[in-house]
Amino acid sequence: MSRKFRFLILFLLLCSIAGVAQKPDKEPIKKLTIPPIEQKMIGQGLVDIQKLDPSIKVELKYSTTDNFVGKDVYGDLSRAYLQPEMAKRLAKANALLRKNHSGYTLLVYDAARPNSVQYALWDALDNLKIPAKNKKMYVADPKIGSNHNFGCAVDLTVVDENGKPLDMGTKYDFFGPLAYPRSEQEMLKKGKLTIQQINNRQILRKAMNQAGFATNTTEWWHFDGMSKAQARAKYGMIK
Structure with a gap:
Protein backbone atom coordinates (compact mmCIF):
# COMPACT_ATOMS: atom_id res chain seq x y z
CA MET A 1 0.00 0.00 0.00
CA SER A 2 1.48 3.33 -1.04
CA ARG A 3 2.14 6.11 1.45
CA LYS A 4 -0.26 8.44 -0.44
CA PHE A 5 -3.07 5.85 -0.23
CA ARG A 6 -2.47 5.32 3.51
CA PHE A 7 -2.71 9.08 4.11
CA LEU A 8 -5.98 9.19 2.15
CA ILE A 9 -7.52 6.41 4.29
CA LEU A 10 -6.34 8.11 7.49
CA PHE A 11 -7.80 11.43 6.32
CA LEU A 12 -11.21 9.88 5.56
CA LEU A 13 -11.22 8.08 8.90
CA LEU A 14 -10.53 11.30 10.81
CA CYS A 15 -13.29 13.10 8.90
CA SER A 16 -15.73 10.32 9.78
CA ILE A 17 -14.85 10.48 13.48
CA ALA A 18 -15.22 14.26 13.49
CA GLY A 19 -18.67 13.98 11.89
CA VAL A 20 -19.85 11.53 14.54
CA ALA A 21 -18.50 13.74 17.32
CA GLN A 22 -20.39 16.74 16.01
CA LYS A 23 -23.72 14.92 15.74
CA PRO A 24 -25.76 15.26 18.94
CA ASP A 25 -26.92 12.07 20.63
CA LYS A 26 -30.50 13.33 20.78
CA GLU A 27 -32.60 15.89 19.01
CA PRO A 28 -33.01 19.08 21.07
CA ILE A 29 -36.16 19.05 23.19
CA LYS A 30 -38.72 21.54 21.96
CA LYS A 31 -40.20 23.66 24.72
CA LEU A 32 -44.00 23.78 24.83
CA THR A 33 -45.28 27.34 24.78
CA ILE A 34 -48.13 27.96 27.20
CA PRO A 35 -50.52 30.67 25.94
CA PRO A 36 -50.70 33.81 28.14
CA ILE A 37 -54.34 33.12 29.03
CA GLU A 38 -53.35 29.71 30.44
CA GLN A 39 -50.30 31.18 32.19
CA LYS A 40 -52.62 33.59 33.96
CA MET A 41 -54.88 30.76 35.15
CA ILE A 42 -51.95 28.66 36.31
CA GLY A 43 -50.59 31.73 38.12
CA GLN A 44 -53.88 32.00 40.00
CA GLY A 45 -53.59 28.40 41.16
CA LEU A 46 -55.96 26.74 38.69
CA VAL A 47 -55.16 23.30 37.28
CA ASP A 48 -55.63 21.59 33.93
CA ILE A 49 -58.34 18.99 34.62
CA GLN A 50 -56.82 16.50 32.18
CA LYS A 51 -53.66 16.36 34.30
CA LEU A 52 -55.79 14.90 37.09
CA ASP A 53 -57.79 12.63 34.79
CA PRO A 54 -56.59 12.28 31.17
CA SER A 55 -59.69 10.24 30.30
CA ILE A 56 -61.93 13.31 30.66
CA LYS A 57 -62.55 14.75 27.21
CA VAL A 58 -62.43 18.49 26.49
CA GLU A 59 -64.01 20.49 23.68
CA LEU A 60 -64.20 24.12 24.75
CA LYS A 61 -67.15 25.46 22.78
CA TYR A 62 -66.04 29.08 23.18
CA SER A 63 -62.75 28.18 21.48
CA THR A 64 -64.81 27.27 18.40
CA THR A 65 -67.58 28.90 16.39
CA ASP A 66 -70.07 26.27 17.60
CA ASN A 67 -71.63 28.46 20.29
CA PHE A 68 -74.41 31.02 20.62
CA VAL A 69 -71.97 33.87 19.86
CA GLY A 70 -71.01 32.23 16.56
CA LYS A 71 -67.31 32.99 16.94
CA ASP A 72 -64.20 31.97 18.87
CA VAL A 73 -64.01 34.14 21.99
CA TYR A 74 -61.28 32.17 23.81
CA GLY A 75 -58.49 32.46 21.27
CA ASP A 76 -55.52 30.38 22.43
CA LEU A 77 -57.35 28.70 25.30
CA SER A 78 -57.95 25.03 24.47
CA ARG A 79 -57.54 23.33 27.87
CA ALA A 80 -60.08 23.26 30.68
CA TYR A 81 -58.96 24.71 34.01
CA LEU A 82 -60.64 24.65 37.42
CA GLN A 83 -59.74 25.37 41.02
CA PRO A 84 -57.87 22.31 42.40
CA GLU A 85 -60.78 21.34 44.67
CA MET A 86 -63.22 21.50 41.74
CA ALA A 87 -60.89 19.53 39.47
CA LYS A 88 -60.66 16.74 42.05
CA ARG A 89 -64.45 16.61 42.27
CA LEU A 90 -64.73 16.42 38.51
CA ALA A 91 -62.28 13.52 38.41
CA LYS A 92 -64.40 11.82 41.08
CA ALA A 93 -67.57 12.40 39.03
CA ASN A 94 -65.92 10.86 35.98
CA ALA A 95 -64.82 7.83 38.01
CA LEU A 96 -68.37 7.36 39.31
CA LEU A 97 -69.79 7.68 35.80
CA ARG A 98 -67.36 5.15 34.34
CA LYS A 99 -68.01 2.73 37.21
CA ASN A 100 -71.78 2.81 36.76
CA HIS A 101 -71.85 3.09 32.96
CA SER A 102 -69.06 1.21 31.21
CA GLY A 103 -67.69 3.11 28.23
CA TYR A 104 -69.17 6.46 29.22
CA THR A 105 -67.02 9.48 30.08
CA LEU A 106 -67.41 13.19 30.67
CA LEU A 107 -66.95 15.75 27.90
CA VAL A 108 -66.25 19.29 29.14
CA TYR A 109 -67.62 22.19 27.11
CA ASP A 110 -66.51 25.03 29.41
CA ALA A 111 -64.73 25.47 32.72
CA ALA A 112 -62.80 28.47 34.12
CA ASN A 147 -68.97 30.91 38.96
CA HIS A 148 -67.02 30.19 35.78
CA ASN A 149 -65.10 33.42 36.45
CA PHE A 150 -63.85 31.96 39.73
CA GLY A 151 -63.03 28.51 38.33
CA CYS A 152 -65.85 26.92 40.32
CA ALA A 153 -68.31 25.90 37.59
CA VAL A 154 -68.21 23.49 34.68
CA ASP A 155 -70.37 22.90 31.61
CA LEU A 156 -70.33 19.36 30.28
CA THR A 157 -72.11 16.32 28.90
CA VAL A 158 -71.61 12.55 28.64
CA VAL A 159 -70.20 10.69 25.64
CA ASP A 160 -70.52 6.99 24.90
CA GLU A 161 -67.79 4.47 24.06
CA ASN A 162 -67.64 5.86 20.51
CA GLY A 163 -67.18 9.42 21.72
CA LYS A 164 -70.71 10.42 20.70
CA PRO A 165 -72.57 12.77 23.09
CA LEU A 166 -75.73 11.34 24.61
CA ASP A 167 -79.02 12.85 23.44
CA MET A 168 -79.93 15.43 26.09
CA GLY A 169 -82.88 16.91 24.20
CA THR A 170 -81.13 20.18 23.30
CA LYS A 171 -77.72 21.37 22.24
CA TYR A 172 -75.33 23.06 24.63
CA ASP A 173 -76.26 26.71 25.26
CA PHE A 174 -79.86 26.24 24.18
CA PHE A 175 -82.00 29.15 25.43
CA GLY A 176 -85.44 28.15 26.68
CA PRO A 177 -87.47 25.84 28.96
CA LEU A 178 -86.49 22.76 26.95
CA ALA A 179 -83.03 23.01 28.58
CA TYR A 180 -84.36 23.62 32.11
CA PRO A 181 -83.99 20.69 34.54
CA ARG A 182 -86.85 22.23 36.53
CA SER A 183 -89.15 21.97 33.48
CA GLU A 184 -88.34 18.41 32.41
CA GLN A 185 -91.56 16.80 33.59
CA GLU A 186 -93.61 19.52 31.96
CA MET A 187 -91.68 19.12 28.69
CA LEU A 188 -92.17 15.34 28.93
CA LYS A 189 -95.94 15.73 29.28
CA LYS A 190 -95.99 18.05 26.28
CA GLY A 191 -94.02 15.51 24.25
CA LYS A 192 -91.07 17.87 23.79
CA LEU A 193 -88.64 15.66 25.72
CA THR A 194 -88.48 11.86 25.80
CA ILE A 195 -87.91 9.57 28.77
CA GLN A 196 -84.54 8.58 27.29
CA GLN A 197 -83.41 12.19 27.01
CA ILE A 198 -84.35 12.84 30.63
CA ASN A 199 -82.67 9.61 31.73
CA ASN A 200 -79.49 10.70 29.93
CA ARG A 201 -79.55 13.99 31.80
CA GLN A 202 -80.01 12.12 35.05
CA ILE A 203 -76.95 9.97 34.34
CA LEU A 204 -74.89 13.15 34.14
CA ARG A 205 -76.66 14.76 37.08
CA LYS A 206 -76.22 11.76 39.38
CA ALA A 207 -72.47 11.55 38.82
CA MET A 208 -71.99 15.29 39.30
CA ASN A 209 -74.22 15.53 42.37
CA GLN A 210 -72.52 12.57 44.04
CA ALA A 211 -69.17 14.26 43.48
CA GLY A 212 -70.35 17.45 45.20
CA PHE A 213 -71.62 19.64 42.37
CA ALA A 214 -75.00 21.40 42.44
CA THR A 215 -77.47 21.27 39.54
CA ASN A 216 -78.40 24.48 37.73
CA THR A 217 -82.19 24.80 37.34
CA THR A 218 -82.11 26.32 33.84
CA GLU A 219 -79.15 24.59 32.17
CA TRP A 220 -78.81 20.79 32.12
CA TRP A 221 -75.09 21.12 31.28
CA HIS A 222 -74.07 23.57 34.04
CA PHE A 223 -72.89 22.53 37.51
CA ASP A 224 -71.60 24.66 40.39
CA GLY A 225 -69.04 23.59 42.96
CA MET A 226 -70.16 26.19 45.51
CA SER A 227 -72.26 29.32 45.73
CA LYS A 228 -71.08 32.49 44.02
CA ALA A 229 -70.66 34.20 47.40
CA GLN A 230 -68.44 31.36 48.61
CA ALA A 231 -66.42 31.38 45.39
CA ARG A 232 -65.87 35.16 45.58
CA ALA A 233 -64.80 34.94 49.22
CA LYS A 234 -62.41 32.04 48.66
CA TYR A 235 -60.98 32.75 45.19
CA GLY A 236 -60.11 35.80 43.14
CA MET A 237 -61.89 36.51 39.90
CA ILE A 238 -60.12 35.44 36.72
CA LYS A 239 -59.71 38.61 34.72
Whole structure:
Protein backbone atom coordinates (compact mmCIF):
# COMPACT_ATOMS: atom_id res chain seq x y z
CA MET A 1 0.00 0.00 0.00
CA SER A 2 1.48 3.33 -1.04
CA ARG A 3 2.14 6.11 1.45
CA LYS A 4 -0.26 8.44 -0.44
CA PHE A 5 -3.07 5.85 -0.23
CA ARG A 6 -2.47 5.32 3.51
CA PHE A 7 -2.71 9.08 4.11
CA LEU A 8 -5.98 9.19 2.15
CA ILE A 9 -7.52 6.41 4.29
CA LEU A 10 -6.34 8.11 7.49
CA PHE A 11 -7.80 11.43 6.32
CA LEU A 12 -11.21 9.88 5.56
CA LEU A 13 -11.22 8.08 8.90
CA LEU A 14 -10.53 11.30 10.81
CA CYS A 15 -13.29 13.10 8.90
CA SER A 16 -15.73 10.32 9.78
CA ILE A 17 -14.85 10.48 13.48
CA ALA A 18 -15.22 14.26 13.49
CA GLY A 19 -18.67 13.98 11.89
CA VAL A 20 -19.85 11.53 14.54
CA ALA A 21 -18.50 13.74 17.32
CA GLN A 22 -20.39 16.74 16.01
CA LYS A 23 -23.72 14.92 15.74
CA PRO A 24 -25.76 15.26 18.94
CA ASP A 25 -26.92 12.07 20.63
CA LYS A 26 -30.50 13.33 20.78
CA GLU A 27 -32.60 15.89 19.01
CA PRO A 28 -33.01 19.08 21.07
CA ILE A 29 -36.16 19.05 23.19
CA LYS A 30 -38.72 21.54 21.96
CA LYS A 31 -40.20 23.66 24.72
CA LEU A 32 -44.00 23.78 24.83
CA THR A 33 -45.28 27.34 24.78
CA ILE A 34 -48.13 27.96 27.20
CA PRO A 35 -50.52 30.67 25.94
CA PRO A 36 -50.70 33.81 28.14
CA ILE A 37 -54.34 33.12 29.03
CA GLU A 38 -53.35 29.71 30.44
CA GLN A 39 -50.30 31.18 32.19
CA LYS A 40 -52.62 33.59 33.96
CA MET A 41 -54.88 30.76 35.15
CA ILE A 42 -51.95 28.66 36.31
CA GLY A 43 -50.59 31.73 38.12
CA GLN A 44 -53.88 32.00 40.00
CA GLY A 45 -53.59 28.40 41.16
CA LEU A 46 -55.96 26.74 38.69
CA VAL A 47 -55.16 23.30 37.28
CA ASP A 48 -55.63 21.59 33.93
CA ILE A 49 -58.34 18.99 34.62
CA GLN A 50 -56.82 16.50 32.18
CA LYS A 51 -53.66 16.36 34.30
CA LEU A 52 -55.79 14.90 37.09
CA ASP A 53 -57.79 12.63 34.79
CA PRO A 54 -56.59 12.28 31.17
CA SER A 55 -59.69 10.24 30.30
CA ILE A 56 -61.93 13.31 30.66
CA LYS A 57 -62.55 14.75 27.21
CA VAL A 58 -62.43 18.49 26.49
CA GLU A 59 -64.01 20.49 23.68
CA LEU A 60 -64.20 24.12 24.75
CA LYS A 61 -67.15 25.46 22.78
CA TYR A 62 -66.04 29.08 23.18
CA SER A 63 -62.75 28.18 21.48
CA THR A 64 -64.81 27.27 18.40
CA THR A 65 -67.58 28.90 16.39
CA ASP A 66 -70.07 26.27 17.60
CA ASN A 67 -71.63 28.46 20.29
CA PHE A 68 -74.41 31.02 20.62
CA VAL A 69 -71.97 33.87 19.86
CA GLY A 70 -71.01 32.23 16.56
CA LYS A 71 -67.31 32.99 16.94
CA ASP A 72 -64.20 31.97 18.87
CA VAL A 73 -64.01 34.14 21.99
CA TYR A 74 -61.28 32.17 23.81
CA GLY A 75 -58.49 32.46 21.27
CA ASP A 76 -55.52 30.38 22.43
CA LEU A 77 -57.35 28.70 25.30
CA SER A 78 -57.95 25.03 24.47
CA ARG A 79 -57.54 23.33 27.87
CA ALA A 80 -60.08 23.26 30.68
CA TYR A 81 -58.96 24.71 34.01
CA LEU A 82 -60.64 24.65 37.42
CA GLN A 83 -59.74 25.37 41.02
CA PRO A 84 -57.87 22.31 42.40
CA GLU A 85 -60.78 21.34 44.67
CA MET A 86 -63.22 21.50 41.74
CA ALA A 87 -60.89 19.53 39.47
CA LYS A 88 -60.66 16.74 42.05
CA ARG A 89 -64.45 16.61 42.27
CA LEU A 90 -64.73 16.42 38.51
CA ALA A 91 -62.28 13.52 38.41
CA LYS A 92 -64.40 11.82 41.08
CA ALA A 93 -67.57 12.40 39.03
CA ASN A 94 -65.92 10.86 35.98
CA ALA A 95 -64.82 7.83 38.01
CA LEU A 96 -68.37 7.36 39.31
CA LEU A 97 -69.79 7.68 35.80
CA ARG A 98 -67.36 5.15 34.34
CA LYS A 99 -68.01 2.73 37.21
CA ASN A 100 -71.78 2.81 36.76
CA HIS A 101 -71.85 3.09 32.96
CA SER A 102 -69.06 1.21 31.21
CA GLY A 103 -67.69 3.11 28.23
CA TYR A 104 -69.17 6.46 29.22
CA THR A 105 -67.02 9.48 30.08
CA LEU A 106 -67.41 13.19 30.67
CA LEU A 107 -66.95 15.75 27.90
CA VAL A 108 -66.25 19.29 29.14
CA TYR A 109 -67.62 22.19 27.11
CA ASP A 110 -66.51 25.03 29.41
CA ALA A 111 -64.73 25.47 32.72
CA ALA A 112 -62.80 28.47 34.12
CA ARG A 113 -63.62 31.57 32.09
CA PRO A 114 -61.95 35.01 32.17
CA ASN A 115 -64.29 37.81 33.19
CA SER A 116 -63.31 39.66 30.00
CA VAL A 117 -65.02 36.86 28.04
CA GLN A 118 -68.04 37.15 30.34
CA TYR A 119 -68.52 40.69 29.04
CA ALA A 120 -68.33 39.41 25.44
CA LEU A 121 -71.01 36.79 26.13
CA TRP A 122 -73.19 39.35 27.91
CA ASP A 123 -72.99 41.78 25.01
CA ALA A 124 -73.67 39.00 22.48
CA LEU A 125 -77.15 38.53 23.96
CA ASP A 126 -78.10 41.93 22.56
CA ASN A 127 -77.54 40.59 19.05
CA LEU A 128 -80.01 37.80 19.82
CA LYS A 129 -82.55 40.42 20.93
CA ILE A 130 -82.84 38.92 24.42
CA PRO A 131 -84.75 41.42 26.60
CA ALA A 132 -82.51 43.12 29.17
CA LYS A 133 -84.63 41.77 32.04
CA ASN A 134 -84.06 38.18 30.83
CA LYS A 135 -80.32 38.36 30.10
CA LYS A 136 -79.35 37.07 33.55
CA MET A 137 -81.27 33.86 32.85
CA TYR A 138 -78.68 32.90 30.24
CA VAL A 139 -75.45 34.75 31.10
CA ALA A 140 -74.38 36.04 34.50
CA ASP A 141 -73.90 39.80 34.75
CA PRO A 142 -70.14 40.31 34.28
CA LYS A 143 -70.15 43.09 36.88
CA ILE A 144 -71.04 40.43 39.44
CA GLY A 145 -69.40 37.50 37.73
CA SER A 146 -70.27 33.89 37.01
CA ASN A 147 -68.97 30.91 38.96
CA HIS A 148 -67.02 30.19 35.78
CA ASN A 149 -65.10 33.42 36.45
CA PHE A 150 -63.85 31.96 39.73
CA GLY A 151 -63.03 28.51 38.33
CA CYS A 152 -65.85 26.92 40.32
CA ALA A 153 -68.31 25.90 37.59
CA VAL A 154 -68.21 23.49 34.68
CA ASP A 155 -70.37 22.90 31.61
CA LEU A 156 -70.33 19.36 30.28
CA THR A 157 -72.11 16.32 28.90
CA VAL A 158 -71.61 12.55 28.64
CA VAL A 159 -70.20 10.69 25.64
CA ASP A 160 -70.52 6.99 24.90
CA GLU A 161 -67.79 4.47 24.06
CA ASN A 162 -67.64 5.86 20.51
CA GLY A 163 -67.18 9.42 21.72
CA LYS A 164 -70.71 10.42 20.70
CA PRO A 165 -72.57 12.77 23.09
CA LEU A 166 -75.73 11.34 24.61
CA ASP A 167 -79.02 12.85 23.44
CA MET A 168 -79.93 15.43 26.09
CA GLY A 169 -82.88 16.91 24.20
CA THR A 170 -81.13 20.18 23.30
CA LYS A 171 -77.72 21.37 22.24
CA TYR A 172 -75.33 23.06 24.63
CA ASP A 173 -76.26 26.71 25.26
CA PHE A 174 -79.86 26.24 24.18
CA PHE A 175 -82.00 29.15 25.43
CA GLY A 176 -85.44 28.15 26.68
CA PRO A 177 -87.47 25.84 28.96
CA LEU A 178 -86.49 22.76 26.95
CA ALA A 179 -83.03 23.01 28.58
CA TYR A 180 -84.36 23.62 32.11
CA PRO A 181 -83.99 20.69 34.54
CA ARG A 182 -86.85 22.23 36.53
CA SER A 183 -89.15 21.97 33.48
CA GLU A 184 -88.34 18.41 32.41
CA GLN A 185 -91.56 16.80 33.59
CA GLU A 186 -93.61 19.52 31.96
CA MET A 187 -91.68 19.12 28.69
CA LEU A 188 -92.17 15.34 28.93
CA LYS A 189 -95.94 15.73 29.28
CA LYS A 190 -95.99 18.05 26.28
CA GLY A 191 -94.02 15.51 24.25
CA LYS A 192 -91.07 17.87 23.79
CA LEU A 193 -88.64 15.66 25.72
CA THR A 194 -88.48 11.86 25.80
CA ILE A 195 -87.91 9.57 28.77
CA GLN A 196 -84.54 8.58 27.29
CA GLN A 197 -83.41 12.19 27.01
CA ILE A 198 -84.35 12.84 30.63
CA ASN A 199 -82.67 9.61 31.73
CA ASN A 200 -79.49 10.70 29.93
CA ARG A 201 -79.55 13.99 31.80
CA GLN A 202 -80.01 12.12 35.05
CA ILE A 203 -76.95 9.97 34.34
CA LEU A 204 -74.89 13.15 34.14
CA ARG A 205 -76.66 14.76 37.08
CA LYS A 206 -76.22 11.76 39.38
CA ALA A 207 -72.47 11.55 38.82
CA MET A 208 -71.99 15.29 39.30
CA ASN A 209 -74.22 15.53 42.37
CA GLN A 210 -72.52 12.57 44.04
CA ALA A 211 -69.17 14.26 43.48
CA GLY A 212 -70.35 17.45 45.20
CA PHE A 213 -71.62 19.64 42.37
CA ALA A 214 -75.00 21.40 42.44
CA THR A 215 -77.47 21.27 39.54
CA ASN A 216 -78.40 24.48 37.73
CA THR A 217 -82.19 24.80 37.34
CA THR A 218 -82.11 26.32 33.84
CA GLU A 219 -79.15 24.59 32.17
CA TRP A 220 -78.81 20.79 32.12
CA TRP A 221 -75.09 21.12 31.28
CA HIS A 222 -74.07 23.57 34.04
CA PHE A 223 -72.89 22.53 37.51
CA ASP A 224 -71.60 24.66 40.39
CA GLY A 225 -69.04 23.59 42.96
CA MET A 226 -70.16 26.19 45.51
CA SER A 227 -72.26 29.32 45.73
CA LYS A 228 -71.08 32.49 44.02
CA ALA A 229 -70.66 34.20 47.40
CA GLN A 230 -68.44 31.36 48.61
CA ALA A 231 -66.42 31.38 45.39
CA ARG A 232 -65.87 35.16 45.58
CA ALA A 233 -64.80 34.94 49.22
CA LYS A 234 -62.41 32.04 48.66
CA TYR A 235 -60.98 32.75 45.19
CA GLY A 236 -60.11 35.80 43.14
CA MET A 237 -61.89 36.51 39.90
CA ILE A 238 -60.12 35.44 36.72
CA LYS A 239 -59.71 38.61 34.72
